Amino acid sequence: xxxxxxxxxxxxxxxxxxxxxxxxxxxxxxxxxxxxxxxxxxxxxxxxxxxxxxxxxxxxxxxxxxxxxxxxxxxxxxxxxxxxxxxxxxxxxxxxxxxxxxxxxxxxxxxxxxxxxxxxxxxxxxxxxxxxxxxxxxxxxxxxxxxxxxxxxxxxxxxxxxxxx
Amino acid sequence: xxxxxxxxxxxxxxxxxxxxxxxxxxxxxxxxxxxxxxxxxxxxxxxxxxxxxxxxxxxxxxxxxxxxxxxxxxxxxxxxxxxxxxxxxxxxxxxxxxxxxxxxxxxxxxxxxxxxxxxxxxxxxxxxxxxxxxxxxxxxxxxxxxxxxxxxxxxxxxxxxxxxxxxxxxxxxxxxxxxxxxxxxxxxxxxxxxxxxxxxxxxxxxxxxxxxxxxxxxxxxxxxxxxxxxxxxxxxxxxxxxxxxxxxxxxxxxxxxxxxxxxxxxxxxxxxxxxxxxxx
Numbered sequence: 001x002x003x004x005x006x007x008x009x010x011x012x013x014x015x016x017x018x019x020x021x022x023x024x025x026x027x028x029x030x031x032x033x034x035x036x037x038x039x040x041x042x043x044x045x046x047x048x049x050x051x052x053x054x055x056x057x058x059x060x061x062x063x064x065x066x067x068x069x070x071x072x073x074x075x076x077x078x079x080x081x082x083x084x085x086x087x088x089x090x091x092x093x094x095x096x097x098x099x100x101x102x103x104x105x106x107x108x109x110x111x112x113x114x115x116x117x118x119x120x121x122x123x124x125x126x127x128x129x130x131x132x133x134x135x136x137x138x139x140x141x142x143x144x145x146x147x148x149x150x151x152x153x154x155x156x157x158x159x160x161x162x163x164x165x
Numbered sequence: 166x167x168x169x170x171x172x173x174x175x176x177x178x179x180x181x182x183x184x185x186x187x188x189x190x191x192x193x194x195x196x197x198x199x200x201x202x203x204x205x206x207x208x209x210x211x212x213x214x215x216x217x218x219x220x221x222x223x224x225x226x227x228x229x230x231x232x233x234x235x236x237x238x239x240x241x242x243x244x245x246x247x248x249x250x251x252x253x254x255x256x257x258x259x260x261x262x263x264x265x266x267x268x269x270x271x272x273x274x275x276x277x278x279x280x281x282x283x284x285x286x287x288x289x290x291x292x293x294x295x296x297x298x299x300x301x302x303x304x305x306x307x308x309x310x311x312x313x314x315x316x317x318x319x320x321x322x323x324x325x326x327x328x329x330x331x332x333x334x335x336x337x338x339x340x341x342x343x344x345x346x347x348x349x350x351x352x353x354x355x356x357x358x359x360x361x362x363x364x365x366x367x368x369x370x371x372x373x374x375x376x377x378x379x380x381x382x383x384x385x386x387x388x389x390x391x392x393x394x395x396x397x398x399x400x401x402x403x404x405x406x407x408x409x410x411x412x413x414x415x416x417x418x419x420x421x422x423x424x425x426x427x428x429x430x431x432x433x434x435x436x437x438x439x440x441x442x443x444x445x
Contacts, residue, residue: 044402072285103401119284122281125293134297
């Protein structure tokens with residue numbers, strides 16, 4: 001068995017080497033009872049995502065690449081991965097595409113690509129202060145007088161630390 | 166404010182001939198506690214040795230046990246936990262237990278965020294926890310902390326860490342609010358903001374930012390299947406092959422949609438005719 005047929009959510013068929021099972025736990029499990037010329041339906045993976053996943057797999061020659069650095073050391077993803085191609089690959093995606101790809105890789109049980117996407121999300125948060133993050137994602141902290149009173153009575157030492165700093 | 170947030174006490178074994186004397190009872194110690202305090206004025210370290218039974222904390226701050234070795238008397242552990250409970254709310258006190266692990270699992274369990282948080286250091290995690298209530302709950306996940314337990318001991322004396330740690334607890338009670346730009350980056354915001362997930366739609370009381378099946382939405386908003394395609398509304402398929410999307414997206418599309426749902430116009434017409442009949 002050298003090639004398998006994957007079917008995307010839209011119904012598009014793509015043929016790929018069965019070595020893809022090295023990267024995907026889902027495909028690996030399916031291949032246990034696989035009969036030749038049988039289509040593998042991926043109901044949660046769109047054609048665009050599937051193309052990206054295959055591009056990643058082909059680049060790494062269907063072998064599991066080195067995982068990203070943990071903890072990450074810089075907001076630039078290129079500094080946290082060993083292969084510069086990985087950084088280029090993930091940098092050309094926007095936030096929505098990354099989240100879609102995370103969902104697709106999660107479905108396929110593809111830890112290496114999922115980690116790469118998650119590291120990219122982590123890079124977006126790196127070195128950003130609380131206020132910037134709240135502003136970017138439209139979050140404001142509600143600190144009503146009632147809550148403040150409750151805090152003062154419940155945790156007097158914590159409020160003391162606040163005022164000192 | 167004290168110089169350090171935790172008072173670290175070490176458990177030490179002493180070889181024969183190198184035993185220390187207990188500061189309280191003045192008898193020899195084979196296995197006991199090595200306690201050191203930094204004087205905030207002179208910055209000199211004042212050390213002392215105690216038996217387990219003789220130990221009494223010298224400063225009014227929580228204690229953290231380092232170099233845990235068996236056997237430790239159980240009454241000693243409970244004594245330390247009782248002492249710590251004086252200073253800390255219940256969640257933080259679980260951190261100070263010997264062995265140092267967090268049992269609390271986040272209420273809104275989000276696998277993706279937990280995986281993202283693994284790429285941060287403990288200090289960054291503390292900072293992230295202050296962003297909102299949901300982040301706070303994610304940062305308590307046991308699986309994150311188990312991996313970074315070793316690192317956190319080194320950062321314990323960092324003043325910034327201390328400050329953050331206190332704020333960490335305060336944040337548990339704080340709420341997030343929604344600002345004008347409600348639809349901005351909704352898919353991340355839905356996870357970030359505790360307030361957003363609580364907001365309900367008028368009338369139906371369902372979550373605006375939780376996935377609903379297309380059937381439910383078509384019924385509620387009185388739209389047809391073509392409406393979703395026409396407005397390019399993102400649809401996901403769940404594990405049972407149900408097509409789902411967010412009510413917030415439908416609402417947004419309804420504002421901009423040129424073609425108003427026909428049946429709404431019909432019901433308005435009907436209402437008008439009945440009103441006319443009433444007048445007659």
